[in-house]
Amino acid sequence: MSSTAAPVLRMYIGGEWVESESGRTFEAYSPANGQLIASLPEGSREDARRAIRAANDHKHKISGMSVWDRADLCRRIGDVVARHKEELARALSEDQGKPYHTQALREAEAAANSFYNAAEQVKWLETSVIPAKDPNKRVFSFRQPRGVYAVVTPWNFPMGIPSHYLAPALAAGNAVVWVPAPTTSVCAVNLMQCLEEAGVPSGAVNLVTGPGPIVGDEIVAHPATDAVGFTGSSQTGRRIAERAAGKSLLLELGGNGPTIILEDADLAMAGVVTAAGCFHNAGQVCSATERILVQRGAHAEIVERLIEAAGSIRLGDPFDPATTMGPLNNQPTAEKIDRHLADGVSKGAVILFGGQRMPDLGSDLFYAPTVIDNISRDSLLNNEETFGPVAPVMAFDDYDEALAIANQDNMGLVAAVFTSNIKNAFYFAERLRTGVVNVNEHSNYWESHIPFGGVAGTRSGIGRIGGKHTLMEMTDLRTMCIDVSR
Numbered sequence: 001m002s003s004t005a006a007p008v009l010r011m012y013i014g015g016e017w018v019e020s021e022s023g024r025t026f027e028a029y030s031p032a033n034g035q036l037i038a039s040l041p042e043g044s045r046e047d048a049r050r051a052i053r054a055a056n057d058h059k060h061k062i063s064g065m066s067v068w069d070r071a072d073l074c075r076r077i078g079d080v081v082a083r084h085k086e087e088l089a090r091a092l093s094e095d096q097g098k099p100y101h102t103q104a105l106r107e108a109e110a111a112a113n114s115f116y117n118a119a120e121q122v123k124w125l126e127t128s129v130i131p132a133k134d135p136n137k138r139v140f141s142f143r144q145p146r147g148v149y150a151v152v153t154p155w156n157f158p159m160g161i162p163s164h165y166l167a168p169a170l171a172a173g174n175a176v177v178w179v180p181a182p183t184t185s186v187c188a189v190n191l192m193q194c195l196e197e198a199g200v201p202s203g204a205v206n207l208v209t210g211p212g213p214i215v216g217d218e219i220v221a222h223p224a225t226d227a228v229g230f231t232g233s234s235q236t237g238r239r240i241a242e243r244a245a246g247k248s249l250l251l252e253l254g255g256n257g258p259t260i261i262l263e264d265a266d267l268a269m270a271g272v273v274t275a276a277g278c279f280h281n282a283g284q285v286c287s288a289t290e291r292i293l294v295q296r297g298a299h300a301e302i303v304e305r306l307i308e309a310a311g312s313i314r315l316g317d318p319f320d321p322a323t324t325m326g327p328l329n330n331q332p333t334a335e336k337i338d339r340h341l342a343d344g345v346s347k348g349a350v351i352l353f354g355g356q357r358m359p360d361l362g363s364d365l366f367y368a369p370t371v372i373d374n375i376s377r378d379s380l381l382n383n384e385e386t387f388g389p390v391a392p393v394m395a396f397d398d399y400d401e402a403l404a405i406a407n408q409d410n411m412g413l414v415a416a417v418f419t420s421n422i423k424n425a426f427y428f429a430e431r432l433r434t435g436v437v438n439v440n441e442h443s444n445y446w447e448s449h450i451p452f453g454g455v456a457g458t459r460s461g462i463g464r465i466g467g468k469h470t471l472m473e474m475t476d477l478r479t480m481c482i483d484v485s486r
């Protein structure tokens with residue numbers, strides 16, 4: 001494909017599709033075959049400021065709507081997204097790389113559901129009347145929009161994750177300036193087109209494409225944005241927390257989720273289910289199973305099941321109906337996996353399946369599903385987020401040892417435990433330092449109304465997304481006191 005054949009996409013500011021003020025562009029390539037798929041505006045700080053001005057000039061259009069009208073708007077957006085789900089899924093497969101039939105269609109449906117969910121939840125967000133000591137006072141609270149939200153999103157679920165912010169932001173009456181990840185900005189433009197088609201008020205949502213450290217930094221740090229919603233790495237989250245100090249922060253960051261498998265579990269089930277936690281979306285999931293701690297007596301069977309599951313994965317063209325895993329989205333992710341596996345092997349781990357890229361499939365972003373055993377406590381696989389299709393295994397002898405490993409330098413997001421004993425389930429659920437613990441289910445299980453986020457004091461973020469929890473995060477609680485005697 002030549003560069004002139006690819007569509008030229010634009011950003012969306014103040015209700016118009018615009019180029020960057022500099023006229024500069026960047027190109028989007030398919031991770032599956034390296035073909036050019038579109039060019040996009042390379043936004044500058046001035047473009048970000050233009051979007052912030054538009055959001056401030058037009059925020060009254062969304063804050064001034066009744067809750068019922070905002071719920072209608074969200075429902076209309078959900079309908080448009082659902083109607084265009086095949087096109088959206090095609091963009092996801094081309095731009096992100098995920099399999100069209102088995103994963104991209106589901107992500108497009110999930111994006112529609114986020115809007116339906118916000119439309120339902122916002123109507124029932126009741127607040128309280130607070131009894132006062134003073135008999136002449138009537139005290140109550142109500143929820144108000146925060147103003148202009150700076151939303152910055154990653155590339156692993158480029159329609160699902162933005163919808164977790166855009167839907168509740170609009171339902172709650174906020175205007176938004178949104179910066180998507182550069183490697184999935186074609187997806188962002190497609191989703192933005194749905195919002196426009198559904199009649200989102202002009203200026204209420206503004207999309208700025210370009211480098212995160214420039215346009216993302218500008219929108220989080222600028223004094224005319226009031227709050228930040230960010231999903232991405234722990235490192236970027238920390239920088240954003242500094243740059244946006246004093247603003248309301250909802251930060252969904254990284255994870256290196258431990259899964260603990262006890263000898264008393266249904267081991268055949270535990271092996272198969274855990275593999276899904278490792279390999280879904282080629283492991284590019286914040287809640288992915290990043291390390292598997294297996295009680296020694298169960299070790300041999302679990303390893304065998306993981307190898308079987310890895311062998312049954314069909315890695316290949318995202319548009320082939322038989323494909324169950326596509327390429328990784330980008331080169332830095334592939335390099336990090338190379339680095340983590342090499343580090344593991346240098347510290348005594350053994351690769352039992354996969355462990356290399358498969359460039360013959362169309363690009364060197366295809367990574368074989370990998371099972372690596374005997375990882376050490378000081379390895380990168382145990383201490384950092386790998387974010388790839390890797391199942392790292394480690395054996396343990398007693399429960400306290402398992403807990404110590406699981407909680408060691410923990411990123412605190414999601415853990416899983418497999419056991420047939422309810423006492424053991426609670427033993428671990430109450431001691432693991434993560435925001436979510438799934439029992440007899442892989443670490444990726446989540447539904448979009450369930451509270452999700454990291455535990456305090458770790459590198460996994462601040463706040464909770466999910467249904468009414470995001471709505472509460474994205475509103476200010478206003479307290480009103482009335483004296484009825486004067």
Ligand code: NAD
Binds near residue numbers: 211212216232237240
């Ligand atoms: P990243 O932090 O590199 O980038 C995330 C976004 O931030 C991108 O849009 C990027 O352009 C932007 N950005 C980069 N530097 C910035 C800066 N200085 N200021 C403002 N914005 C900036 O993360 P990624 O590689 O795109 O995404 C993968 C990470 O996201 C993983 O760590 C994963 O665990 C995490 N994640 C978390 C969740 C969750 O809900 N907790 C969900 C999905 C992904």
